[in-house]
Amino acid sequence: MKKIESVLIKIKIQKNDFDVSKETKQLNINQPGAIVNFIGIVRGLDDKTNEKIYSMTLEHYPGMTETEIETIIYDASKRWKISAVTVIHRIGKLFSSDQIVFVGVASKHRQNAFNACNYIMDWLKTKAPFWKIEESSKEKKWVKFNASDNDAIKKWTEIK
Amino acid sequence: MKKIESVLIKIKIQKNDFDVSKETKQLNINQPGAIVNFIGIVRGLDDKTNEKIYSMTLEHYPGMTETEIETIIYDASKRWKISAVTVIHRIGKLFSSDQIVFVGVASKHRQNAFNACNYIMDWLKTKAPFWKIEESSKEKKWVKFNASDNDAIKKWTEIK
Amino acid sequence: MIIKYFSWIREHVGKSEEEINLPESVITIDDLINYLISENDVYKIAFLKRDLIKIAVNKSYSSTSTKINNKDEIAFFPPVTGG
């Protein structure tokens, strides 16, 4: 793990699955008190059309992805006192029910962990350069950006 | 798992540790999209006196604990669309860095999972009948109720 | 009636549970506390910070004015500190 100011940071972009227990244990250093994990799961149905999705494939912009996520974590650490953050994002081909993203935040106090985890996830959704293509029985199509993700980040300019 | 309305619910009060991966996998049913876990960790230092804590022992009110937690989960499910909730709380003797409590919430949308998990944890802290005694090298003492936990629940009467 | 005590209240009373026969004069939780205190000094110490103590009747949060009967399970405990 890398250290930015007083926060231990781990960022991984990988094809392999991750183990939530192992990641939680790694965040459990320096008496955190609270750990909040977000785990994103691949859905088997398109949210709008309700069409069955067979699989999805993710690509990203190596180098930029890591830098963007690091910036997001850094910004979160300026807003809330946190001790460690792990972000793991999978790429390549994934299937319904697969784990796709992990954001784990450790902090002395639970509200800081909740807020920072939520913040990092919201910004990752709008800034980290990943793109998904969904494969159904009929077609392959690039997932459209979800406008609600732009709404989600608005709350961070209102609440402090 | 038990079902209340459309929400799958698991509540366990136990001496044994829990496995965060296993619990996360169990919440990953019916296409959730998002899972948020809170894990409480035993701290080795008293928050106010900074005194080293050797261990802590937890007791609870069997029967009432489960009912209170179920009510909290039910209230959360009325506020946010969630698909599954697991609450595990350990009792007995625990040591610094041990996992003490797990609250996991699955939902189609991440903000619902974040809010419900945060809400359940806040109310568990003020309503679920658990009591901690802390053992340092000098003395045993019952942990005092933390006034900040009463402040924490206020946010749920402001935000909807 | 079964009365349960938890945490430091249990330690003051010296037992985690007891069964008593409710006198007719006891209508509410408040009456019950007064009755216990009149019976034995250990309750006087246990209920010293009376405003602080939480009450459950049949495993549900209740107040000092809650009416009780001989079949109820009453519990007295300090503010909770789990999680």
Add this chain to the structure above:
Amino acid sequence: MIIKYFSWIREHVGKSEEEINLPESVITIDDLINYLISENDVYKIAFLKRDLIKIAVNKSYSSTSTKINNKDEIAFFPPVTGG
């Protein structure tokens, strides 16, 4: 100058990366897009929804008015859809 393309922009352009020599007339990202479109029709299609396309210069988000030089790495991509 290295130019990278991602997602459906990559598919329209037909390659994920190319190296070009920046003509002197190209000062900004906007100029670069106009230059590419003038060179080949595949770019016309790729940059059809021009307002939608995100730009990175040396792996940092930038805008169409950002000034560029021949040593920069430019990337064009649609709004992100990870997580």
